[in-house]
Amino acid sequence: MTQSWGYAAQQATTPLAPFSFSRRDPKEHDVAVQIEYCGVCHSDIHSTRNEWKNAIYPMIPGHEIIGRVTSVGSAVKKFKAGERVGVGVIVDSCRTCSSCQAGEEQYCEVGMTLTYGAQDKYGDLTQGGYSNNIVTDEHFVHRVSEKLDPAGVAPLLCAGITTYSPLRHWKVGPGKKVGVVGLGGLGHMALKFAHSFGAHVVQFTTSASKIADAKRLGADDVVISKDADAMKKEANSFDFIIDTVSAVHDLNEYLPLIKRDGVYCQVGLPEEPPTVHMGNLLFKRRNLSGSIIGGMAETQEMLDYCAEHNITSDVEVISIDKINEAFERVVKADVKYRFVIDMSTLKKA
Ligand SMILES: [Zn+2]
Ligand SMILES: [Zn+2]
Structure with a gap:
């Protein structure tokens, strides 16, 4: 197992707080990523506060993830260590249904696996990007250009x-x-x-x-x-x-x-x-x-389009210890226009 740490909600009414957990070791199609930045999406607040009535705790939110590949599984061809990548709202789908075959994994007929707050096919609870690392199947990992400010790129993965x-x-x-x-x-x-x-x-x-x-x-x-x-x-x-x-x-x-x-x-x-x-x-x-998010190929197309046209999100970068304050400000719409957490501010709990 990979030792990991982040900020989790233990229940709907508690603030996010430091939390240690483990992720699976990379399997043959997996990419391990050290997280550099993670955007703060309103969904993170709905989810951690159980406002959609489907929360599983402990929950580390975050699905606008930018980082660098640290290692790859034996069958991974698309990525190598050191490359900048992004992970968005979903980390798995069935890959065989009509929607998945059409490249619309977000509409998977069997059900997509969300980046956090879901059970994956290994029986593990998925944990999101308010953490130091993530291990994900390469199909759900995207190339990110070095041309753009990585903090401004993070919100592209959902918003x-x-x-x-x-x-x-x-x-x-x-x-x-x-x-x-x-x-x-x-x-x-x-x-x-x-x-x-x-x-x-x-x-x-x-x-x-x-x-x-x-x-x-x-x-x-x-x-x-x-x-x-x-x-x-x-x-x-x-x-x-x-x-x-x-x-x-x-x-x-x-x-x-x-x-x-x-x-x-x-x-x-x-x-x-x-x-x-x-x-x-x-x-x-x-x-x-x-409409919800987009397919994996379309997400890559969007990131490439943004690199070509110099498009990023307008962001306010925060340290992880300011996250509960940031949640309150998101609820009040007091941010222009997305908080992004600098994950280098996360110290081992
Ligand atoms: Zn989102
Ligand atoms: Zn499917």
């Missing part, structure tokens, strides 16, 4: 691919009018990608204080969603809207803004189901859709 994938799937590009709802970790990446793909991008926000930042991040226009007249002016005009908000909110304010046959895509996961007035879908044949 990045979660927005990149639906924008690509629904063919966002030149000539398309695209809306982004919410300007947080996901929203700021959606802005950067939609702008980079050549679309006309409109940020929706409740707060006028975010206008300048939205424009800096790639918005052509900003609409204050509380301004009913401004919202009315946008009716039937959008090809695509990506909704990154995970708090409960009213989709019926946004659906009428979609043009005929356009798509409203939800990537935030509110705790309570929304009410949708079906008339908002029927009368313009509008589509209400959802």
Whole structure:
């Protein structure tokens, strides 16, 4: 076994605290990674606090992982020691079902294995990236360019691919009018990608204080969603809207803004189901859709695209001992736009 340490939640109501555990020794297809940076995703908070009612403890969260390969199994061809790599939200899937065969491992019919808080095929509890190392099958490890700031790359593994994938799937590009709802970790990446793909991008926000930042991040226009007249002016005009908000909110304010046959895509996961007035879908044949992360090939494509176009997340780097404070600030949306933990600050417990 590989001796490991990190910061874990022991139960839903306790703060994260130092924790020692062990990981499997690398098997023939495994890559062992020393973790350099790990992003702080809102899911980490939902999960460690058992807000999705499926937590298994002790739980080390973290699924936006950047690090360097320390060793590889005998059958690994793709990676060698010393290379910079990333690990995202999932670490295994069945590899044989129709979704896996299509390169959409995140929709595995048997069920994907999450990077933390899940039981893997060896019967071990998976533990995430708020730790010194990780051992993962090479299929779920991605190459990361040395050209980019590794702290800014970490959030691409969840926030990045979660927005990149639906924008690509629904063919966002030149000539398309695209809306982004919410300007947080996901929203700021959606802005950067939609702008980079050549679309006309409109940020929706409740707060006028975010206008300048939205424009800096790639918005052509900003609409204050509380301004009913401004919202009315946008009716039937959008090809695509990506909704990154995970708090409960009213989709019926946004659906009428979609043009005929356009798509409203939800990537935030509110705790309570929304009410949708079906008339908002029927009368313009509008589509209400959802999406989670992306497949492994697409995640690599996204990372390569970011290296080529110099795209990273806007981050605030913290030391691991500030993690509980950071969680509170994420809940209050008080971060621009993602916390990333410098894992060199993690000392052996
Ligand atoms: Zn995430
Ligand atoms: Zn599968």
